[in-house]
Amino acid sequence: xxxxxxxxxxxxxxxxxxxxxxxxxxxxxxxxxxxxxxxxxxxxxxxxxxxxxxxxxxxxxxxxx
Numbered sequence: 001x002x003x004x005x006x007x008x009x010x011x012x013x014x015x016x017x018x019x020x021x022x023x024x025x026x027x028x029x030x031x032x033x034x035x036x037x038x039x040x041x042x043x044x045x046x047x048x049x050x051x052x053x054x055x056x057x058x059x060x061x062x063x064x065x
Contacts, residue, residue, distance in 0.1 A: 014055055014056065015052070017056075017061060018049065018050060018052060018056075021035075021050065021064055022050060032046050032047055032050065035064065039060075039063040039064045040063060041060060041063060041064070045060070046064075
């Protein structure tokens with residue numbers, strides 16, 4: 001039960017991170033492909049995270065940040 005509650009607490013943080021990444025991409029006029037290249041991750045994975053279909057790992061978030 002504790003794990004489910006923990007996910008509920010973390011979700012707003014993840015959503016805010018994703019929102020900030022998307023805003024920064026728009027501000028810098030960076031495509032998903034370009035951000036994926038710079039971060040060293042796959043564009044399909046980046047797309048799934050940005051569309052909130054997948055929850056990013058901490059390691060991935062560090063690369064993108």
